[in-house]
Amino acid sequence: xxxxxxxxxxxxxxxxxxxxxxxxxxxxxxxxxxxxxxxxxxxxxxxxxxxxxxxxxxxxxxxxxxxxxxxxxxxxxxxxxxxxxxxxxxxxxxxxxxxxxxxxxxxxxxxxxxxxxxxxxxxxxxxxxxxxxxxxxxxxxxxxxxxxxxxxxxxxxxxxxxxxxxxxxxxxxxxxxxxxxxxxxxxxxxxxxxxxxxxxxxxxxxxxxxxxxxxxxxxxxxxxxxxxxxxxxxxxxxxxxxxxxxxxxxxxxxxxxxxxxxxxxxxxxxxxxxxxxxxxxxxxxxxxxxxxxxxxxxxxx
Numbered sequence: 260x261x262x263x264x265x266x267x268x269x270x271x272x273x274x275x276x277x278x279x280x281x282x283x284x285x286x287x288x289x290x291x292x293x294x295x296x297x298x299x300x301x302x303x304x305x306x307x308x309x310x311x312x313x314x315x316x317x318x319x320x321x322x323x324x325x326x327x328x329x330x331x332x333x334x335x336x337x338x339x340x341x342x343x344x345x346x347x348x349x350x351x352x353x354x355x356x357x358x359x360x361x362x363x364x365x366x367x368x369x370x371x372x373x374x375x376x377x378x379x380x381x382x383x384x385x386x387x388x389x390x391x392x393x394x395x396x397x398x399x400x401x402x403x404x405x406x407x408x409x410x411x412x413x414x415x416x417x418x419x420x421x422x423x424x425x426x427x428x429x430x431x432x433x434x435x436x437x438x439x440x441x442x443x444x445x446x447x448x449x450x451x452x453x454x455x456x457x458x459x460x461x462x463x464x465x466x467x468x469x470x471x472x473x474x475x476x477x478x479x480x481x482x483x484x485x486x487x488x489x490x491x492x493x494x495x496x497x498x499x500x501x502x503x504x505x506x507x508x509x510x511x512x513x514x515x516x517x518x519x520x521x522x523x524x525x526x527x528x529x530x531x532x533x534x535x536x537x538x539x540x541x542x543x544x545x546x547x548x549x550x551x552x553x554x555x556x557x558x559x560x
Contacts, residue, residue, distance in 0.1 A: 286325070
């Protein structure tokens with residue numbers, strides 16, 4: 260596992276077989292104490308590392324194929340998506356004890372077949388918003404499902420299809436500070452940004468390519484506290500970083516530009532207006548009483 264410093268571009272490693280034992284890493288998450296959580300589908304567990312990247316614990320109870328992870332720092336909850344069980348498992352982030360499950364339990368006969376709202380078919384990833392609502396990519400149903408902090412179903416959005424505004428087996432998901440939902444679609448190699456009603460706001464990527472801003476086998480997405488958006492791709496084996504412009508920043512920039520345009524328009528109007536014609540100066544008029552009674556001349560002594 261690589262740990263990159265995006266400022267210095269330095270990298271450190273958690274080495275397989277030396278620092279820990281990995282089988283198939285699927286997801287990572289970091290809590291507010293800098294503990295690192297790593298899901299491993301082949302080992303059927305989530306490993307927990309301390310801030311010095313030493314193993315301090317693991318979650319194994321109830322897990323079959325853990326993939327996406329998310330941590331609710333406020334309520335101290337660890338969310339683990341289990342693709343093979345078609346469920347999201349919720350644990351106490353400190354004691355690591357299981358608390359509940361979201362979604363109907365699957366059986367060999369019903370595996371990856373549920374379509375009812377609130378259930379999943381091969382879910383992949385999970386994210387939280389500032390109110391601790393839970394967002395899950397329901398991959399085989401080509402949709403996003405939303406739950407409250409207690410695991411109660413709220414709503415869902417997404418239509419299967421090819422093109423902006425449609426989803427086709429989405430995988431990665433993240434929520435920005437303004438509540439916009441970023442979805443990484445592997446089959447379309449496109450990042451799409453939606454509001455909570457499922458309205459497409461914008462998207463990144465329109466072809467399967469290695470060029471900057473394009474994707475190939477796009478799987479993961481995350482947003483940090485500095486509003487940087489990170490995406491991961493399998494085939495190029497790379498991570499790309501984007502900068503999200505927040506609503507507040509966009510509003511401030513819009514106001515600045517409108518002010519500049521108004522000033523420029525005022526300056527053009529002044530330049531196009533001819534100056535007023537100058538009138539010759541006139542001597543002050545003599546008061547009527549002075550015309551009839553001129554002032555007496557001074558007399559010498």
